[in-house]
Amino acid sequence: MTENLTIKNNDSRHELRSLVNSQLRLLLEQNNLQGAKSLLVPVQPVDIAEAIGDLPEAMQLMAFRLLNKTEAIDVYENLDSDIQQSLIAEFKRQEVLDIVDKMSPDDRVRLFDELPAELVSRILAQLSPEERRATNLLLGYGENTAGRIMTPEYISLPAHLTLGETLERLRTQATVSELIYYVYVTDESKRLKGVISLRDVVINEPHQTLEEVMQSDVVYATTEIDQEKVAKLIQRYDFLAIPVVDRESRLVGIVTVDDVIDILEQEATEDIYALGAVQSDGDNYFDTNLFVVARRRVSWLLVLLLTNTFTGSIIGAQEDILSEVTVLAAFIPLLIDSGGNVGTQSSTVVIRGLSTDELKDLGVGKVVLREAIAGTILGLGLGLITIVWAYLLPQSDKNITVAITVGLSLMAISVLASVAGSFLPFVFKFFKLDPALMSGPFITTAVDVLGVLIYFNIARSMLGF
Amino acid sequence: MTENLTIKNNDSRHELRSLVNSQLRLLLEQNNLQGAKSLLVPVQPVDIAEAIGDLPEAMQLMAFRLLNKTEAIDVYENLDSDIQQSLIAEFKRQEVLDIVDKMSPDDRVRLFDELPAELVSRILAQLSPEERRATNLLLGYGENTAGRIMTPEYISLPAHLTLGETLERLRTQATVSELIYYVYVTDESKRLKGVISLRDVVINEPHQTLEEVMQSDVVYATTEIDQEKVAKLIQRYDFLAIPVVDRESRLVGIVTVDDVIDILEQEATEDIYALGAVQSDGDNYFDTNLFVVARRRVSWLLVLLLTNTFTGSIIGAQEDILSEVTVLAAFIPLLIDSGGNVGTQSSTVVIRGLSTDELKDLGVGKVVLREAIAGTILGLGLGLITIVWAYLLPQSDKNITVAITVGLSLMAISVLASVAGSFLPFVFKFFKLDPALMSGPFITTAVDVLGVLIYFNIARSMLGF
Incomplete structure (x- = not known):
């Protein structure tokens, strides 16, 4: 099985996905949980999410519970919002802590936007204080603004650190953040002073300081601008992420390129629908x-x-x-x-x-x-x-x-x-x-x-x- | 001046761009080359490219020659193709070596696609043998395929290296490649064995080997598939780049997310034009x-x-x-x-x-x-x-x-x-x-x-x- 799973390109990849989907269903129907579990081990989270989405509703939670904790978070983030909803309604308190609490705050906010208000407040109450704070911060910004779609998970460090020290810090801090394409340099009041790519941290001499190698000419977005404008900035400058600052120029989050691709696709769909005389509101x-x-x-x-x-x-x-x-x-x-x-x-x-x-x-x-x-x-x-x-x-x-x-x-x-x-x-x-x-x-x-x-x-x- | 240039967001950014554009023209008209040069120092390459594009044709080459070598390459890659063409026709042999030879091969191929055949062969003859080979390789693939749009600038290393050794290698090799989001692991015949993100190189223990931390379940594209499919793969898996392999499963290049954004926009434009009953061929x-x-x-x-x-x-x-x-x-x-x-x-x-x-x-x-x-x-x-x-x-x-x-x-x-x-x-x-x-x-x-x-x-x- 695992042998076959290494064929991963294009059309064969598509066939492979269908194969996983039908196998998963078969194994679950036979109540072969161990088999189902090992089937999913080498599969990418987004493909697992698709496979779970293809299952009959009664089997979805069962399949989801086969995943280990880390994987479960990735898979959950990739599920369709209706399946996210039906699962979250059945989650036990521990699952909320293991999954919803560990999601990226931006993905969590996207999920909450789709949920009924009373479910949101119930889940919010179960989150850790830190994650609850992060979520409430994002929910405070208007829909489709940079503040609403950003993630507060970024790396910011003071300018006086050397690159060697920076690498040490990354080793301890990076588990917090999935996304370290850039290290942002901030002063003591969190004001954005510069940016340096992870590449430049790695290739320059370890004794150099961030201040010496950082780019101080930072292109950024402010929390209240429209998501489409954020997307255009990333597109224009070929960035992997753009920092978002509040009114006091303090760094509060970043918007990443993978979200931007989805925003641009959604905007194109809205334009196409409008040209075809169909109103849209972003739903499927x-x-x-x-x-x-x-x-x-x-x-x-x-x-x-x-x-x-x-x-x-x-x-x-x-x-x-x-x-x-x-x-x-x-x-x-x-x-x-x-x-x-x-x-x-x-x-x-x-x-x-x-x-x-x-x-x-x-x-x-x-x-x-x-x-x-x-x-x-x-x-x-x-x-x-x-x-x-x-x-x-x-x-x-x-x-x-x-x-x-x-x-x-x-x-x-x-x-x-x-x-x-x-x-x-x-x-x-x-x-x-x-x-x-x-x-x-x-x-x-x-x-x-x-x-x-x-x-x-x-x-x-x-x-x- | 430089003070003002640090205001960098959104609409103020747009005003700033207009200001740079008009100032540049004024300084060039006054023949104040030194002033023009310092004006452009803190400006992003894509914005300099726009400013040059806005100049009367007679001034464009003059403005372009104000840039230092590294910056000139970045700016040139961002120019509109008609301006790239008119500049390249006037380049001296040394400029061809300083700029065209140093461009990313994928950008160079995109440029060559627009140029008259005899100019392409003249320029090709002036390139270094290595870059000529890289360019010919890409030009050999069909239009709009993964092979045509990929860049052969990536980092590939053998599986037995430790992460500490990997960081050392990156420090010496990375100047070759602008793009090191991922380190690809290949065997002696260049077959793709695994992938590891730069983040994972940095946050794991230096004594671990690539083999231990790499992901061996690699999603890749093959050279002959359509660029739209490549874009969809990157979009689906939220990658920053995807490896491209030839028929013998040898790694030959990568396609990066910034190119994917442009491909998706171009495809959306083609769809919109087709729906609006206008044929398009990708031109403006x-x-x-x-x-x-x-x-x-x-x-x-x-x-x-x-x-x-x-x-x-x-x-x-x-x-x-x-x-x-x-x-x-x-x-x-x-x-x-x-x-x-x-x-x-x-x-x-x-x-x-x-x-x-x-x-x-x-x-x-x-x-x-x-x-x-x-x-x-x-x-x-x-x-x-x-x-x-x-x-x-x-x-x-x-x-x-x-x-x-x-x-x-x-x-x-x-x-x-x-x-x-x-x-x-x-x-x-x-x-x-x-x-x-x-x-x-x-x-x-x-x-x-x-x-x-x-x-x-x-x-x-x-x-x-």
Whole structure:
């Protein structure tokens, strides 16, 4: 068994995980606890957490109790929050002390955020005073701030220590902290004076002092800034962790790169959902109640009803021309689809550009102008193709006037949609509204209403109505 | 000046950057090279790179030459690729040796990927034999593979060394490698045997051997796997770096977490662009030629023409009913917009779920069923609202039959769009096509064509045509 478990890459790794998951279940069903225990020995904590998550609920606690104390903490931190919840509700007092008390404070706070308030206070009461203090400190900061997501487990030392002494200190202190990529240098009132990477501690001469080798130009975050900004700082400077200071510039915690990856993924998901017209609140969509799902999706659709009150009344007012040239109705979907599409293209690149650094110093004017030109090129090309296409379609009865009307409208709509699609995200950003969420409905409204208006006006003048 | 430069957080950091940028330009214009040089001393390399990028092109080389050798390498690695290119074209032979030869091989390869072939071979010829070999090795792997993005700068040591000896070795070897989060343990034929974090080297007893403390259960990537999979492995296991092995299981490089963050951002951008119907190739959209932009956006729009050939001919065939009940045309935009919107909502969550781990083990059946139910709830709600809304609109002349037709159609379209939107991404994934890119056009086609067909069929039977 153990032989096989050393095959660890990519797809074979995936197969291996499935194998562990099914084996674990089999062994537990046979009540072979010793076998299950040895199966899990060489497996990574995150993979064990997945295997436990795949078990029927009745077996999860049993499987979890097979783990030794150190491993149990790592595995628990990696469980899905619903499984964390169901386990914690059944934990004995000793398990709370062995596991929840030993979790990183940031992971513990993330867990508490999901739990019912009375369970949180019961668990808090069972924690050691030190861990309770650490947890309450983090819980005191607003959601999604640096203070809430940081961990107070870091190494800080005074500037006068030599690197040799530093290594000695690390040997005794490091068990407290999982994360020693950096040693932070602080003064007696805990103010941040400098930083030195563990690498630099190791490679420099042992008799040098921290002061001599530290970097005093420290990039840091303050407790109240948004987690997304913290993530961007770590991303920009390629750090493994960033120190967090309070209002008095005292070091109070660090945010680590592994959390930042998760934050960036979560922010990208929120952007994608917003662009796809789905509201999100950071929960897993696929774990969410279907009525909640419907509610989160309905608001955008109601906006469409409003939009279509205008579009519909414009079309409704064309009874004279429509009853004679009914084929005009056949091209409405094309104009609506194309306008929506061109507008979405422009807004997508602008919205993504605003949330990454790609847009940089290009001003609103330049971006909108670029999009307007791109829209014109697109519109000219598409318009000409459409004239030929519409002329050849059976339903247009080779009516060249209708074909030209459709082509000209498409050109105008393409320019209009590009301008609206690139300009509106800036407007929403200026008013501190989320461009990803707001742009869609407004672009659709602008493009539908104006597009249909343009179309029927061109048709009227071309067809002499 | 230096006093002020220690304010380093968030927004004040941003102001500081602008200040450095404008000061640098001023000093260079006054030809005050000494002043410019001291201005940049306390600034982080990535910020210096940005400041140089903001200068007029004529000043960039001048500013770059103010930097000392070590700093110049860091700054150069952080420059935008167009500025890297224009600088490298002007580098003297000595500068190539001082900078390009000293870059990390992975950064160098990323640079070479952007340069014209003849410049690459000229520069390659000027590199030291060792660096040339390292570069050629990476260039030999396919684009976007682990082999192409890895760096061959890592620390590998034999298992019998004690931790004390390891620290000694690091002190002499570490200058070679910027990145020593982990020490990899290899045998005489370079096969990967284990891994130990620098933390564990430091905190354990110096007389212990690597073999005693190393983790032999190593998660690794192979050279030919896709960079996105490498990123997912680092993300899953919260690593700072992952070892890369060749077909003979020999350690050949590592991929580090800072590169992974950039890969994940790039992949998210590609997904967002694809969902927004814009093709991307990893370039910065806003630096791309407008005709290329138009070409990348046109393919989706041409698909719409094809779609609308069907939709248009369905509507074209309704001359009899449309010429009498022209108001039916007024509701086409609502049905098209709502169907598109519901379909996009479903496909967005499924596509994102497929590319993150959220969907997990939910099968196709369960997901589509969930979406179908959500679509039904949505459809019922929206349909009922729409009946009232359509009845009250002036253009419907209080025609309750038309209002009910629109409402019923919307219900049917909502279910249809949810099913198509959730099912099609799985189909494309099964056929190894990118769901983000392919789903949009097909969902629009299905929803438009079937939606219009449903609408006019309901209208015909309700209105007795």
